[in-house]
Amino acid sequence: MAPTFDLIGLVVTDMAASLSFYRRLGLDIPPSADTEPHVEVTLPGGLRLAWDTESTVRALDPSWTPMEGATRMSLAFRCEAPEEVDRVYADLVEAGYEGHLPPWDAFWGQRYAVVHDPDGNGVDLFAALPGD
Template sequence: MTPRFDAIGMVVSDMAASITFYRRLGFGFAEGAEMEPHVEAALPGGLRLMLDTEEVVRSFDPEWRPASAGDGRIGIALLCQSPAEVDSVYQDMVGAGYQGPRKPWDAVWGQRYAGLLDPDGNGVDLFAPLPGAGQ
């Protein structure tokens, strides 16, 4: 048997804040998920994004401590349909009060790129191929 990639798991300090952030980006968490200690959203290709509260993780790992900024927090990247969508989604999220430390720019590798932070400081990149970039 060969293990297969099935899910991305993230520990969150505030489930409601994280659900609100990821729903705004289009993730389909069930109604009432804000009140649950563990939630999952289906992703394209059959993968899942799983969120667990810090309390859940401490229930089976009492020594667990949240990582500090720069200690290898997880980052995810979201493919947008166009460079204009990168700009639009970025502006929507920043306009809603979320941190956007990397404003949209045209990266040398042929993509429009921008960076957001979720409520726990995890990186969420937005990207789309630039026209004529050969991707």
């Protein structure tokens, strides 16, 4: 039997800041989680998304160090309509998060944008364009 993909884990510098960002994207994370060293939520379909503080990761792997330079992963959130991509992007940027690529109509038929979470991870926002 093959292993089952079950969890995406993010290492965070500031748990409360990271969870605040992902709450704005609609994830149901209780406020009490802001002070926890490990937090996880189950997404629709059963996949889990988890956050661990840097100190938690170092407790498990004392040799761990944060990656330098650009991140190598991103998360993508599907929006219902192109207008929602614009609205969510604007909301996040107005809240102080770094907008990386403002919304645009991509050649593959989606309205697309990229914002960075508090740890610099790319978070894509997308929706199908009308007629696609």
